[in-house]
Amino acid sequence: MLTGKTILLGISGGIAAYKAATICSRLTQAGAKVRVIMTESATKFIAPLTLQTLSRHPVYLDTFDEFDPSVVAHIDAADSADLVLVAPATANIVGKMANGIADDFLSTMLLATTAPVIVAPAMNVHMYAHPAVERNMALLAERGVRFVEPGTGLLACGYVGKGRLSEPEEIVAAVQRFFASRSELAGKTVIVTAGGTVERLDPVRFLTNDSSGKMGFAFAEAAANRGADVTLIAGRTTAPPIDGVKLVRVESAEQMLHAVLERYDAADLVIKAAAVADYRPVEQAPTKIKKSEEKLVLELERTTDILKTLGERKTHQFLVGFAAETERVAEYAMSKLVRKNCDLLVANDVSREGAGFNVDTNVVQLYGKEGLLESLPQLPKREVAERVLERIVQRMRDKAAGEAGE
Structure with a gap:
């Protein structure tokens, strides 16, 4: 799975930095090309020579250390990555990432890379729960950064609680x-609908709803990241x-x-996340309606029920609906x-607060024919899409296996 992949391993300065040696070793043994970047603080906990020996590559320490004069080191590293993994990630590096601070090799590279990023936080339990840290992590999640949640247990500071780096x-x-998911929907055609529809009264007025389209756009991005051929059909959106x-x-x-x-017959998966109007004006005025009476009737x-129509015409498609x-x-x-x-x-x-329209988070429940499958807590909409799509992919596999066995 990891053979031939270039992974940048960023190590920031916490006691859990010692675990980075095992992470580096395991990734290398799995076939990945690991290039290590250490902050100055990280070198106080583990020697760069250890990581150099395990990765078989020089360790990046200083923004101004240029191993190859033909390239700029932090840009070359950023461009080379298939994935950036920051483990451990202290509150300091999380804050730098969230606020665009670039004052060392690791933070500068993180601003320059376009590769996916996974962060494994490790810090004191009170630091992890601090509103500033929570806000920074939420902001990063909204940008598509993935997290490996820390564990709960005895911390180096003596506290017991959440904040311990996940095991290597x-x-x-x-x-x-992550890499396995990149091909889960390869060869599949996916349709996602998003946003609110607009039903016009006249050329300047219309009926609509508060949908921003962010949830549907998050599903489209998540499906594309899994290798699908995605068409996003969008109404009124801000995404x-x-x-x-x-x-x-x-x-x-x-x-x-x-x-x-028009695209339904060729679709393998349809995610119907749009907020479609249930009603439209019987007549649409060709010109602006002028004020005349105290009341306007x-x-x-009724508009056509799109989801019901798709359900009636379904043959091989996997159909996912939404209910607000x-x-x-x-x-x-x-x-x-x-x-x-x-x-x-x-x-x-x-x-509910933090759910629904015009916010970057959502709180959802996922239902199948057997009833409630999963209740998700308040999460960024990107994370909701990732979690729900995992279930969708598994259900599609089970459905295909069942049909093959008949």
Whole structure:
């Protein structure tokens, strides 16, 4: 899995730095090319010679140490990486990463790299729970940084609690899972819908909802990162485009319906995350509606139920629906899953703080035909997408295996 992969191992200055030797050794034995970067503080806990011997490469220590005059070392390192792993990551380096501070080789390289980043924090229990550290980690997660959560136990400072660096085996396994996931959906065609639809009253006014599209965009990015051919059909959104994902812009529910149906037969997976209007004006005025009376009465009609239509036409597709609720979430979610012939349904209570529209986090429950599968705590939407997509991929595999065995 790791053969031929270049991994930059960043080691910052905590007592857990000694575990980095085992991490480096395990990654190298697994076939990875490991290039180690150490902060000055890290060298107080473990000698660079140890990491040089285990990695079989020079260790980067100083931004101004240029081993090869033909390149700039920290840029060359940043460009070479298939993955950057920071383990252990102290509160200091997490803060630098979150705030764009570049005052040594490691922090400068982290600003320059475009490679995926995995961070394994290690610090005192109170530091880990400090609002500043929590905010920094949340910001990094929103940017796509992945975390290997620290363990709970006796810390070097004498406290017992969360903050101990995960064991090297767990960190290496997280790296292996990351690379394994990059091909999980290779050869698969995925459609994701996102954002709110717009139903026009006249050329300047419309009916819509608060959807930002961030959840759907996070799913599209996560699917693309797993090797899928992704088409993102988006209504009104605030999320930026995603490299490598085909973006189709639509406005109304009817336009979104046609855009999805045009591509549905070829799709393997459809994630229906858009917030589609249930009603539209019976008539759309060709010019701006002028004020005339104290009251204006609008006549609305139902839009076509896209998810229900897809469920009725489903042949081989794996269909994932969404339910944004404010009460009786489990009851409504299961009803929707059955009525619309979904394989999985993601539900959330949008009245909860940190969930729903126009925020960067979400709190969701995942339902299958057998009922509740998993309840996720409040997480960045990128992390929600990753966790739910793991379940989707496993379910797709189980479904394919079941059909093959029939």
